[in-house]
Amino acid sequence: MSISHTIRIAFDIQDENINFKEDCARAGTKNGHACTFLEGTLTYTPTHCDRCHAGNEDYTIIKNGTKTSTIVIPAGGTKKMYLELRKQRFYCKQCQKTFVGKTSLVNEGCFISKDTCLQAGIKTAEARSVKDIARDCAVSPTTVQREINKASQELQTYDRTLPENLSFDEFKVAKGQMAFIYIDVVSGDLLDILPQRDGRTIRNHFTTYFTFKQRKKVKTVTIDMNASYQGVIKDLFPNAKIIIDRFHIVQLMTRAMNKTRVKIMQAFNTSNGEDKKKYRRLKRYWRLMLKPSEDLSSTEYKHYTMFGQLPSKSVVDTMLKYSDELKANHDFLQRFFKAFDDRNYDDLEEIVKGKLDDNISSYMKTSIKTLKEHLPHIQNSFDYTYNNGRIEGINNKIKVLNRVAYGYRNFKNYKNRILLHFAYKPVEPQKKKTQNKTHVSAA
Incomplete structure (x- = not known):
């Protein structure tokens, strides 16, 4: 040789x-x-x-x-x-x-050799800045960005098809500016990113690249509680059912409960020793207040600061005695959890539309009002297992890319980097395929 x-x-x-x-x-x-x-x-x-x-x-x-x-x-x-x-x-x-x-x-x-350009493109799958990649490849940051733009243009070739199940969300790109992102909710493939999330931009995009016949084939669209998307979805996808992400439903109720706890807790922030003790207990063990009662133990004893050796259920019961308002809101939240975990829409509708206790806080009433407005779409979240977990994970990775780059001034460069990052993501070892199901957690 x-x-x-x-x-x-x-x-x-x-x-x-x-x-x-x-x-x-x-x-x-x-x-x-x-x-x-x-x-x-x-x-x-x-x-x-x-x-x-x-x-x-x-x-x-x-x-x-x-x-x-x-x-x-x-x-x-x-x-x-x-x-x-x-x-x-x-x-x-x-x-x-x-x-x-x-x-x-x-x-x-x-x-610059073709392999060097290819190496720069492959390194974009890592959460690194363009300058770091350029330093490793012995080229300028401009060269790396040019290769990113060139490769991403090859990816953005619309085949005039849409998956049957979509997921919509948004993420922050600059001060006061939110970008729109949508993916295939089943495979998790990133489909495209739009510079703005307003209805006009979204309508123009889908009507330009996809025919009405193709849009009619979309069966479901999973979103958070952003009401502005609902009208757009009905216009663009006449046969699609809107699914409210289950995590955002639970988050809405737990935030209302947490705000109620904080309001009551602040009332105990006085010079009185007994009130101060209640204040510290409510502040320290706020997570226990947001757990479903089934997750609290009445037999397993643990040491809790300011309580001693007690089971978690006894700790919560003790704190609920501090305020009738706290107990009323906690009881309502537990009823909501029970219906939600059982996927019993009839019980959930009865709880939301039923007469409320006089001690229900204004925070909880506001959340209940929001639930009433979204009830038809919440029912779809019981009938389907799709959720926004994949797109929320993508958004978290996008935030990391933005952070390591100290922000992007040019949206086009930012978009191209994101598309290439997920296109070149490393191939993971094959695992047993499981359906994209929701894991409901109250805390």
Whole structure:
């Protein structure tokens, strides 16, 4: 095996016209950084002239010196690596012009290898800034962003199809600006991102890229309690059922209960020793107040500060005695949890529409009013197992990308980075497939 063949394999150089000699590697510096240089030669017998396209017959094309190009290639170690490639120059007797040999290692007129560009694109799957990726690949941040934009454009080819089950959400892109995102709720594939979440932008997008016949095939759209989406969904997807995400329903009620607890807790923040004790207990064990009663133990004793050795149920019962308002709201929340966990829509509707206790707080009344407005869509969340868990996870990763980059001024660059990040996500080991079901947790 020749030294040229060995080096080509070691550095993944596919062009067999590039040859290397012994001692072709040397250490050096470039732009003040230590790096490694490889010296190679590109030569071959051309079949035709690149200028006049005349065939190479009877030696009409002859060799005419070389031209050296310094090409960035992927580093094999900790140092940056460059290929000093001596390209063969040819002279055409027909047109009396010269041209330089071409290689598949780089695009014409470029000094960055294709593998380096590919490496930069693959690294976008990591939660790293463009500057960090550029530093690793020995290229400029502008080059990395250009490769991101180029690769993402290839991804944004609409095949004029929509999945049957969608999920809508939004995330913050700048101060006072929210972007719209939608995914396939079953597979979790990110479909697209829009710069704004208003109804006009969403309508224009779906009517431009998808026909009415395709939009009629959408069966469900899962959303949070953002009422502005509901009218848009009815217009764009006439056959789709709107599903309210179960997590947001539970979150609505637990927040109301928590606000009620804080209001009552503040009333005990006085100079009185007994009141101060109640204040500290309510402040310390707020999580126990938000748990379903089934998750509280009446037999397992634990040490609770300011209570002593007690089961968790006794701790909650003691705190509920501090206020009739606290107990009334807690009892209502437990009834809600029971109907919700049992997926009993009739019981839930009866609880929400029934007569309320006089001690129900204004926070809880506001949440109940919101539930009444969304009851038809909440019923769909009982009939289907789809939720917004996948899209919320995507939004969390998007926030990480934004944080490590210290924000993006250009929305297009931000969008392209997000699309490429999820397109190049590492392939995980195959696991047993489970349906996208909701795990209901009150706390």
